Amino acid sequence: xxxxxxxxxxxxxxxxxxxxxxxxxxxxxxxxxxxxxxxxxxxxxxxxxxxxxxxxxxxxxxxxxxxxxxxxxxxxxxxxxxxxxxxxxxxxxxxxxxxxxxxxxx
DNA sequence: GATATGACGTCAT
DNA sequence: CATGACGCCATAT
Numbered sequence: 001x002x003x004x005x006x007x008x009x010x011x012x013x014x015x016x017x018x019x020x021x022x023x024x025x026x027x028x029x030x031x032x033x034x035x036x037x038x039x040x041x042x043x044x045x046x047x048x049x050x051x052x053x054x055x056x057x058x059x060x061x062x063x064x065x066x067x068x069x070x071x072x073x074x075x076x077x078x079x080x081x082x083x084x085x086x087x088x089x090x091x092x093x094x095x096x097x098x099x100x101x102x103x104x105x106x
Numbered sequence: 107g108a109t110a111t112g113a114c115g116t117c118a119t
Numbered sequence: 120c121a122t123g124a125c126g127c128c129a130t131a132t
Contacts, residue, residue, distance in 0.1 A: 001129085020114055031127050033114040038129065040113065051113080059113050068113090 002039035004028060008093060009040070012050040015076040016091035017084055019054050026093035050075075050091075056084030 005027040012018050018026075020033035029035065040048045049071040053059040058068055069079065078085045 024114090029128090031115085032129080034112060034127070035114095035129055037113040048113085053113080054115055061113080064113080 001027070001029065001035065002042060005036050005039045006043050006046055009036075009046050009048070009051060011093065012047055012091050014047075015089065017050045017052050017056065017072065017077060017086075017089045018091045018093070019052060019056075021054060022091075022093065023051060052084060056080075056086040056089070057082060 005023055008018070008023045008026040011026075020036040021030075023036045024030060024032045027036075036051065040046065040051060049068040052068075058065045060068055072084065073079065077089050
């Protein structure tokens with residue numbers, strides 16, 4: 001399960017962010033936002049800083065939160081006070097629509 | 107199995 | 120915007 005969530009996290013492109021709930025849903029476990037947090041604790045080498053709370057707020061405490069914010073800003077994420085511009089940086093996990101590609105993608 | 111905890115989310119006050 | 124309450128679910132003890 002965590003594996004599944006972590007996979008979504010890896011999918012988040014640089015300069016974008018996603019919420020715990022979004023990742024959980026994308027992984028197929030709506031309502032299990034907490035487990036996403038757990039997954040991030042467990043694993044490493046992931047863009048954990050691209051995962052924030054609902055509304056784009058950083059939930060981490062103290063230094064960790066500070067570091068996360070710094071990283072995000074470094075990736076081009078604009079902050080609105082203590083929150084992130086979700087309108088700009090909210091990453092939408094692509095809906096899986098993979099079928100006959102009639103049109104040549106050029 | 108029961109209880110407590112946590113990088114959560116949403117709603118009501 | 121801050122708080123409190125409830126719902127949710129994997130781990131830890």
